[in-house]
Amino acid sequence: MNMSRHHISVTVNGNKREADVDSRTLLVHFIRETLGLTGTHIGCDTSNCGACTVILDGKAVKSCTILAVQAEGKEMLTVEGLAKDGKLHPVQEGFWEKHGLQCGFCTPGMLMTSYWLLQKNPNPTEEEIRRGISGNLCRCTGYVKIVEAVQYAAQKMRQPEAPVPAR
Amino acid sequence: MISKESIIASLNNVGPNTLYELSKRLILLIPASFDYVAPRTLDEGVKFLEKQGDDAKVLAGGHSLIPLLRFRLASPKYLVDINRIVGLEYIRESDGYLHIGSLTRYADVEASQLIQSKYQVLSDAAGHIADPLVRNMGTVGGNICHSDPANDLPATMLALGASMVALGSSGERVIPAEQFFVDTFQTALKLTELLKEIRVPVPSAHTGSAYMKLERRVGDFPIVGVAAQVKLNAQGICENVGLGLTAAGPKALKPKGAEASLRGKKPGEKEIREAANLAAQDAQPVSDLRGPAEYKREMIRVLTVRALQRALERARGGT
Amino acid sequence: MAVEAPVIHEMGHAIKRKEDPRFIQGHGNYVDDIKLPGMLHLDFVRSTYAHAKITRINAEKALAHPGVLAVVTGKDLEAAGLAWMPTLMNDKQMVLPTDTVVYQGQEVAGVVAEDRYAAADGVALVEVEYESLPVVVDPRKALEPGAPVVRPDKNTNAVFHWEAGDKQAVDKTFKEADVVVKQDLYYPRIHVSYMETIGCVAQFDSIAGKLTMWMTTQAPHAVRTVASLVTHIPENKIRIVSPDIGGGFGGKVYVYPGYVVAAVASIKTGRPVKYINDRSEDHQSTAFGRDWYMTAELAAKRDGRILGLRINTTSDHGAFFGDANPSKFPAGLFSICTGSYDMKAAYAEVNGAHTNKPPGGITYRCSFRVTEAAYAIERIVDILAHKLNMDPAELRKKNFVPADKFPYKSALGWSYDSGNYQAAMDKALKKIGYAELRKEQEEKRKRGELMGIGISSFTEIVGAGPANTFDILGLKMFDSCEIRIHPTGTAIARFGTKSQGQGHETTYAQIISEELGLPVDAITVEEGDTDTAPYGLGTYASRSTPTAGAAAAMASRKIQAKAKKIAAYLLEAREEDLVWERGKFFVKGSPDKAKTIQDIAFAAYTNHPPDLEAGLEAVHYYNPPNMTFPFGTYVCVVDIDRGTGEVKVRRFLAVDDCGNIINPLIVEGQIHGALAMGFGTAFMEEIKYDSDGNQLGGNFMDYLIPTAVETPRWETDKTVTPSPHHPFGAKGVGESATVGSPAAYVNAVVDALSHLGVTHVDMPLHPWRVWQILKDKGVAL
Structure with missing residues (x-):
């Protein structure tokens, strides 16, 4: 049995993608180079910066510290999958409205972490937001506007939808 | 191939917990080639290790191992990914123990109501390891088996008087935390064994615990950390004390003199200070970027006071 | 001198950035993509x-x-x-x-x-x-006789010797002084750490x-x-x-x-x-920043009046002199070191050295070494206040260049364009509640608690620069803009600068919109491709708005001038009878018969005056007549943990003045980011070397940059003192807060400890470093 090459199948932003990967291929390289989804970035090599954050089976993780082969059979969401039907996700809107980005390099990771954070905690305090994004480094914004962006998104996501008909 | 021993030896050459010290000399951020296997059961995993243990590394959360691979400080022939093994992620109380499956993620420990209510030292510690993204992947078993003296959970397990349940081809064996941590990056676990679970004795009433961690910056490894658990009797006398020190020596340390000094006493300011002094005496910190040894030793003292105070508050019914 | 602010239209609006949609959807195009x-x-x-x-x-x-x-x-x-x-x-x-x-x-x-x-x-x-x-890593040792020589092609480690000011005049002020203070200051080596x-x-x-x-x-x-x-x-x-x-930040x-x-x-x-x-x-x-050893001395009268400043510096340049300074300024614009203060005389000396470290020096939102200068003056002024037992705010006010003295010729020869330092300081002190904070500090001290308030009233110098003094390898430091208006009234504008996150695609469009009345969305901004963009020296040292931004206004005005000719032709009127109102020309008194810029653009390709070339475009290479001098007052409030030496920044207020503002949202973002960088420098960032030349900060595990958790919740405010020589009164802003803030943090920590006789602590203010002082002073818990 060949244990150095593996055929994997991953659902990426709703689409099933298959490829052969080496054992050592890092998930982030698989995403960027094999899948061609370059929105996920690489900012460091020690699992510190979070630029490579994606959602894997519902959890925000650092794709530089996971092997591609580990993603076999899993569902993955990258920044390219956030907007739906031509509409921005509220976190994307928040970052745009509140000037939560400058150079844009940390932004995809920040967005994915914020997305996950709000799934887990729809009404976070400022402290919870700050702790929540502490695994994502930003060098441009000084974070205050990122916090405001997440607050904006939280507010937007809490706005009640049209009433759901009773069963 | 670099053996586990040679990695340890090379790391020991430059002092404890110094992947980072060494990595500065090696700038290679792509792992060397290896073979990958993902057993589906514990037995399958153990069988593979039995066959290839010397050439294999176990991959759990990966947040210590994958950086080691990337820096090529570890170049195993086989990577045994245990994440596909079903039934290793659990937190439950039974038979007088809290059982934590070795693959349980930090985030799940942090979020566990059970742990927050009775094992606060564990939720304190798990909730402050690295950052939220790392905590989504990192596992309790991995943290312990890596035996990095700067990891937070070894000291926590020492304070809690936990035991590790190892599984090998000849069955299970239970290793008390004190015997489990052998040295920097070295545990009592054999190369052919897998860690199955961690057992923590269920605390009796009037028990409280806390973890105090001093960091240069959130997400950094601690300058030092102190774990404490205190059990009081109905009169407020200290019946039992468990302490554990992080980043205070070549491995997580259990300052026994400090523990003993509190037993049978009503812990007031003076007693706490005395215990903290004894804990600081046991510490063997080294100078590095996080501070001079003298500072770290003093911080063991300061944090021991704070951890004990918090643990006592909790034992007395506060939060 | 009072300066009248130009009218703001499309400028001054906090519009959302035009570049963001691609970044928030993962469609940025970075080099690794x-x-x-x-x-x-x-x-x-x-x-x-x-x-x-x-x-x-x-x-x-x-x-x-x-x-x-x-x-x-x-x-x-x-x-x-x-x-x-x-x-x-x-x-x-x-x-x-x-x-x-x-x-x-x-x-x-x-x-x-x-x-x-x-x-x-x-x-x-x-x-x-x-x-x-043999290895040498300390620039002071590198300049000693017998030190190992770093370069195989040289026989000395000396890179340059540079002086500014009148040494004798300064010596004289020190003789006249009632009080003299002196302090060694090390500005640590940092890395820019763009993401x-x-x-x-x-x-x-x-x-x-x-x-x-x-x-x-x-x-x-x-x-x-x-x-x-x-x-x-x-x-x-x-x-x-x-x-x-x-992110670039100079690196x-x-x-x-x-x-x-x-x-x-x-x-x-x-x-x-x-x-x-x-x-x-x-x-x-890659390039580092700082690594400067400074000795600063101040001479003053008993009443706090500053007479003279003397600074001696040894700077580390690594193995190759690879700074990105203007050619005539080997020590950058360090001679801005008299800062916001009016003094008789000043003298600065810098000796550059080679060491066995990577080359660099000018990086990190540093304004060509203005960070070091601002830090030195803002630190030594505080030390003087301490020595005189004066409030540091009072001492500063006493010595500020008065608002009516601008343009002001500094002791080291710069001509400050405009300023109102007192106004910025007053606003800051009032907003933060300075008097109440001092009261609180006094009460806390009685209880043994350590709290400090730090002030920094910096003056920046940006916008390099006038072609007669500023060049890089002989290339004059102008910058450029080329605008083409398409027949249907949209436009493309290209620049010699290059945004690394500063939002040029938005701010430049706002400038052109202001000048020509085109909607911002109708203007495409392009930079960075040398095959298409006009020649320019690029984006660093907060120079884009002062230079290329000015070029955008000037090119727009050229277009407007041609548009006027076309409008006169279309309206069958004389040019001098036409009135321009943003976006249109009309004959005086007949605003209902206006020709819009869009009408004119179309006519430029379809119905232009026979004696005029077709098309509607212009290029401008802007040579600034002077630098611009942004300034501000920052106030920082800290609490110190007596057990661990940890410093918590409780509040940080930045009152900035960068002249007229194009986009307040972007300016605020620039200030926030630079405050965070200053925070990192003050509290955690440092690249150290051991004596063998091993680098001890070689990745994001060892070299820490701030996360959202420690970074303070910035408070900002502004005063507006336009630059009199800039086409629309703007100054640069990108680096103000990295230049101004480090001293505020350090001053706050020293202030918390000043009653114990502490006058200085070097950055970074690691917990262990602060704790060592607490221990030495007998106040560690």
Whole structure:
């Protein structure tokens, strides 16, 4: 049995993608180079910066510290999958409205972490937001506007939808 | 191939917990080639290790191992990914123990109501390891088996008087935390064994615990950390004390003199200070970027006071 | 002198950024996102020694590894005359060493392979043998007799000696003084740590003979010219493209050896070659900032009136003098060190030294060494206040250059364009509640609690610069804008600068919108492609708005002038009878019969006056008449944990004045970001070396930059004192807060400890460093 090459199948932003990967291929390289989804970035090599954050089976993780082969059979969401039907996700809107980005390099990771954070905690305090994004480094914004962006998104996501008909 | 021993030896050459010290000399951020296997059961995993243990590394959360691979400080022939093994992620109380499956993620420990209510030292510690993204992947078993003296959970397990349940081809064996941590990056676990679970004795009433961690910056490894658990009797006398020190020596340390000094006493300011002094005496910190040894030793003292105070508050019914 | 603010229309609005939609949807185009058919990867073997002779390089095993195509060494480059390259400071730098390495992490050999994994394997297989040489890492020791000489091609470590000011006049002020203070200050070595590491993709088209480089550069045109001069490839056959850049902060002004090797590899292999630094490589080999040892002295009267300033500095430049300073300023604009204070005389001296460290110096939102200058003056002024037992705010007010003295000629020769320092300070003190904070501090001290308030009232100098004094390698530091209005009334504008996150696509469009009345969305802004953009010196040192922003206004005005001719033709009126109201011309008294800029644009291509050229476009190369001098007052409040020495920044207020503001949202963002960088410098960032030259801050584990948790919740406010010489009264702002804030943090911590007799603590203010003081003073818990 060949244990150095593996055929994997991953659902990426709703689409099933298959490829052969080496054992050592890092998930982030698989995403960027094999899948061609370059929105996920690489900012460091020690699992510190979070630029490579994606959602894997519902959890925000650092794709530089996971092997591609580990993603076999899993569902993955990258920044390219956030907007739906031509509409921005509220976190994307928040970052745009509140000037939560400058150079844009940390932004995809920040967005994915914020997305996950709000799934887990729809009404976070400022402290919870700050702790929540502490695994994502930003060098441009000084974070205050990122916090405001997440607050904006939280507010937007809490706005009640049209009433759901009773069963 | 670099053996586990040679990695340890090379790391020991430059002092404890110094992947980072060494990595500065090696700038290679792509792992060397290896073979990958993902057993589906514990037995399958153990069988593979039995066959290839010397050439294999176990991959759990990966947040210590994958950086080691990337820096090529570890170049195993086989990577045994245990994440596909079903039934290793659990937190439950039974038979007088809290059982934590070795693959349980930090985030799940942090979020566990059970742990927050009775094992606060564990939720304190798990909730402050690295950052939220790392905590989504990192596992309790991995943290312990890596035996990095700067990891937070070894000291926590020492304070809690936990035991590790190892599984090998000849069955299970239970290793008390004190015997489990052998040295920097070295545990009592054999190369052919897998860690199955961690057992923590269920605390009796009037028990409280806390973890105090001093960091240069959130997400950094601690300058030092102190774990404490205190059990009081109905009169407020200290019946039992468990302490554990992080980043205070070549491995997580259990300052026994400090523990003993509190037993049978009503812990007031003076007693706490005395215990903290004894804990600081046991510490063997080294100078590095996080501070001079003298500072770290003093911080063991300061944090021991704070951890004990918090643990006592909790034992007395506060939060 | 009162300055009248130009009217603001489309400028002054906090509109959302035009560039953001691509970034928030993962469609930015950074250099590592570029993938070309047949592209190879380049990775480097780097020196494990800080100083050593290379005795042998054996690439056999690497070359035998599958996927490895070539291993390039200094000897290979030497044969092509490319083993060395010029630096921006007229020094030269090794591309790859032929026999000696001079810092740890230096590129030793390039491995070219089919993909980045194979390249890394190749790097691991190249065997290099070294014979170690003596190392010097402290610039003060490097200048002592008998120190190891860093450079194989030089016989001294001295880089330059630079002086400014009247030494005798300063000596005289010290004789006249009632009180003199003196302090040694170390400004630690830091790394800019942009989130995107440096890199390039080189593609040589052998048929066309053309080299295209996509490169993380802040100054693409300068790179093209230098590349042409060095390689003798004609300049029209070199195209430099700066794609989206993930932060620069000065660190991406430099030309790095890897770029040259990538170009050579592409020429040799005939295939595109990508080179991207790993974070660890980046930290260990790319440009640093600071590393200045200063001794500052202040002479004053008993009433607090400052008479004179003297500063002696030793600066570390690493192995090659590769700063990106203007040519005539080897110590940058350090002579701004008299800051916001009116004094008789000042004298500054800087001695530059080579050490066994990577080259660099000017990086990190530093305004060409203004960070060090502002830190020195704002620290020593506080020390004087302490010595005189005066409130540091009062002492500052007493010495501020008064608002009615502008334009003000400083003791070291700068002509400050405009300022109102007292107004900024008053606003800051009132807003933060200074008097109440002092009261609280007094009460806390009685209880043994440590709280401090730090002030910094800095003056910046940005917008390089006037062509008669400012050049880089002889290239004058103008900047440019070219605008073309399309027939249907939309436009494209191209610039010689290059945004790395500053939001040029939005602010430049706002300037043109202001000037021509076109909607912002109708204006496309492009930068960074040397084949299309007008020549410019690039974006750094807060110069884009003062130079290229001004060029945008001037080019717009040229277009407006032509538009007026067309409008006169269309309205059958005389030009002098026309009135311009934003976006349209009409005959005085007949606003209902206006010709809009869109009408005029269409006519420029369809119905223009017979005696006028068709089209509606203009280019302008703007040569600023002076620098601009932004300023502000920052106040920081800290609490210190007596047990651990940890410092908590409770509040931080920044009152900035950068003249007229184009986009308040973007300006606030710039200030926030720079405050966070200053915070990092003050509290955690430092690249240290051991005595063997091993770098101790070589990745994001060891080198800490702030996270959202520690970073304070910034409070900001502003005063507006327009620049009188800038076309729309703006000044630069990108670096104000990195320049101004470090002193505020340190002053706050020292203030918390001042009653114990503490006058100074060096950065970074690590917990252990503060704790050591607490212990020495007997107040550690």
